[in-house]
Amino acid sequence: MLEVMDVSGLVTFQDCGRPGWQSYGVPVSGPMDWFAHRVANSLINNPSDAPVIEIGLGEAIFRAKRDCVLAVAGAGFEVANYIWTFPLWTSFYVRAGWHVQVKKISGGNWAYLAIAGGFETPSILGSRSTYLRGGLGSAIRTGDILEAGKPANELSKLAARNFPVEKYLNYSQSPVIEVIPGPQTDRFTEDGIQTFYRNEYTLSNSFDRMGYRLDGKPISHLAGADLISEGMTMGSVQIPANGQPIVMMADAPTTGGYPKIANVIRADLPLLAQCEAGVSKIRFRETTVEKAQEKLRKTIRSRSGLQPDDFR
Amino acid sequence: MLKPLGDSALLIQLGDEINSALNERVHALNMLLQSNAITGILETIPAYSTLLIHYDPLTLTFDQVTDWVRDKMTQLDDAFHRTPRRLEVPVRYGSASSLDLEAVATSRGISPADVIRIHSEREYIVYMMGFTPGFPYMGRLDERLVMPRLQTPRTLVRAGTVAIAASQTGIYPLDSPGGWHLIGWTPLKLFDPTSNTPFLFSAGDVVKFIPLEPLEPLESDSSLALRVLSEGGSKLPDSRINDHA
Numbered sequence: 001m002l003e004v005m006d007v008s009g010l011v012t013f014q015d016c017g018r019p020g021w022q023s024y025g026v027p028v029s030g031p032m033d034w035f036a037h038r039v040a041n042s043l044i045n046n047p048s049d050a051p052v053i054e055i056g057l058g059e060a061i062f063r064a065k066r067d068c069v070l071a072v073a074g075a076g077f078e079v080a081n082y083i084w085t086f087p088l089w090t091s092f093y094v095r096a097g098w099h100v101q102v103k104k105i106s107g108g109n110w111a112y113l114a115i116a117g118g119f120e121t122p123s124i125l126g127s128r129s130t131y132l133r134g135g136l137g138s139a140i141r142t143g144d145i146l147e148a149g150k151p152a153n154e155l156s157k158l159a160a161r162n163f164p165v166e167k168y169l170n171y172s173q174s175p176v177i178e179v180i181p182g183p184q185t186d187r188f189t190e191d192g193i194q195t196f197y198r199n200e201y202t203l204s205n206s207f208d209r210m211g212y213r214l215d216g217k218p219i220s221h222l223a224g225a226d227l228i229s230e231g232m233t234m235g236s237v238q239i240p241a242n243g244q245p246i247v248m249m250a251d252a253p254t255t256g257g258y259p260k261i262a263n264v265i266r267a268d269l270p271l272l273a274q275c276e277a278g279v280s281k282i283r284f285r286e287t288t289v290e291k292a293q294e295k296l297r298k299t300i301r302s303r304s305g306l307q308p309d310d311f312r
Numbered sequence: 313m314l315k316p317l318g319d320s321a322l323l324i325q326l327g328d329e330i331n332s333a334l335n336e337r338v339h340a341l342n343m344l345l346q347s348n349a350i351t352g353i354l355e356t357i358p359a360y361s362t363l364l365i366h367y368d369p370l371t372l373t374f375d376q377v378t379d380w381v382r383d384k385m386t387q388l389d390d391a392f393h394r395t396p397r398r399l400e401v402p403v404r405y406g407s408a409s410s411l412d413l414e415a416v417a418t419s420r421g422i423s424p425a426d427v428i429r430i431h432s433e434r435e436y437i438v439y440m441m442g443f444t445p446g447f448p449y450m451g452r453l454d455e456r457l458v459m460p461r462l463q464t465p466r467t468l469v470r471a472g473t474v475a476i477a478a479s480q481t482g483i484y485p486l487d488s489p490g491g492w493h494l495i496g497w498t499p500l501k502l503f504d505p506t507s508n509t510p511f512l513f514s515a516g517d518v519v520k521f522i523p524l525e526p527l528e529p530l531e532s533d534s535s536l537a538l539r540v541l542s543e544g545g546s547k548l549p550d551s552r553i554n555d556h557a
Contacts, residue, residue, distance in 0.1 A: 022357050183325075231317075
């Protein structure tokens with residue numbers, strides 16, 4: 001179990017999300033970077049849907065209340081433990097009383113800290129994911145005591161595991177993100193559509209778990225930006241009146257009223273999630289549903305410790 | 313019209329306007345698909361004129377989902393019949409939460425009593441849910457009450473507040489920001505995550521507001537409970553052969 005010594009930013013529990021209530025207006029939530037979330041759990045033999053601490057827009061320092069094994073994955077952070085620091089995508093042994101800092105560096109936004117045995121936190125509507133705007137769960141605060149369950153294996157067997165470097169996703173600050181065009185392609189000028197695919201966008205400072213506002217050359221509508229509200233999903237690229245794309249993320253509202261020019265494919269959502277504000281140079285490329293599903297299958301299959309079931 | 317929304321959702325567009333008949337068709341299709349779901353269909357989001365189908369991209373291809381939807385849509389056209397759930401919701405108009413009742417009346421050139429009568433005399437269909445967990449978008453509002461949204465949304469609207477905007481009416485399930493005109497308040501709890509039935513409303517319900525007398529107590533009175541007038545359901549004809557008889 002861990003004591004929270006200090007946190008800043010947005011630090012919450014996230015499991016695989018809260019599907020099943022979208023028709024009542026409840027966002028799915030879950031991790032911003034599903035890949036790092038799954039790897040953090042799989043490094044220490046946790047079930048893939050075990051709740052993990054998502055650390056974003058800040059840092060966190062924990063103190064172990066008893067001996068435990070932690071795993072951290074993600075991008076833009078490193079782990080500091082007194083005199084040494086080490087990169088993410090590893091599991092490590094922490095003795096009772098030790099401090100562990102998940103420290104912000106460059107190259108990403110979100111880190112995932114899992115504990116062998118899994119964190120014990122209440123389930124609301126079938127999920128342990130925190131959705132702050134809807135009052136489902138609460139942010140992790142300084143002074144909180146985070147309880148953990150019983151590990152699947154002996155601690156010594158779970159520690160010092162590394163996720164192989166060659167299996168990392170290609171996290172980058174100049175990614176080419178694949179999208180499926182539509183469904184409102186007909187609401188934009190031909191020029192507007194070309195603008196979207198031919199120019200670089202960067203993440204603006206206005207981003208959170210709900211959505212990423214991008215900055216770049218504005219995209220022109222054919223006849224206004226009003227759409228009768230309809231269902232949307234993580235990865236939906238809405239274009240409001242100012243022509244600057246907003247990509248919906250994990251806490252996206254279930255419905256939205258701006259035309260959608262495209263939708264980011266699942267396999268590439270982690271790459272977009274880890275783009276940094278003001279730094280990233282994001283390009284979009286068209287693909288098909290068929291190719292996107294194949295890429296998702298491959299991403300899951302070619303990474304050890306990730307079974308297709310883990311994705312759900 | 314069937315279109316992909318990314319690699320794991322399908323958007324069914326049945327029209328391009330806000331009206332009750334079109335929305336009724338969305339809910340009928342939703343009910344039909346829900347009761348004939350195939351493995352890999354995860355959930356659906358009915359909205360004004362569209363139905364979004366979320367599916368598992370590792371189980372189903374886009375073509376498999378569209379084939380399933382197309383097949384079911386022929387049954388909808390032929391003989392599918394939906395009976396909506398009908399609900400009565402007690403409302404105290406003109407209470408402390410109804411900050412805009414007078415303003416709405418003045419702006420529409422009618423009395424507050426007219427606003428109450430007009431708002432509560434017709435039935436509304438829950439077009440869709442959204443905005444915050446449990447928020448019902450209902451319509452269609454009588455033309456005499458139609459007003460644009462507030463220029464500047466309020467930062468806090470109390471849970472249970474009944475409001476109107478454009479051709480719609482709704483109820484705020486949580487304390488939240490809001491840009492609609494506030495005309496009443498219901499003691500009913502619209503969202504309770506700890507309950508077996510966490511949400512009071514479902515998309516497709518038919519709702520009527522029952523005005524409470526100003527001095528009626530708000531505690532432990534049976535008249536303040538939600539009244540479910542009928543549970544609703546759906547049916548397809550037992551046999552197609554009968555159609556030709």
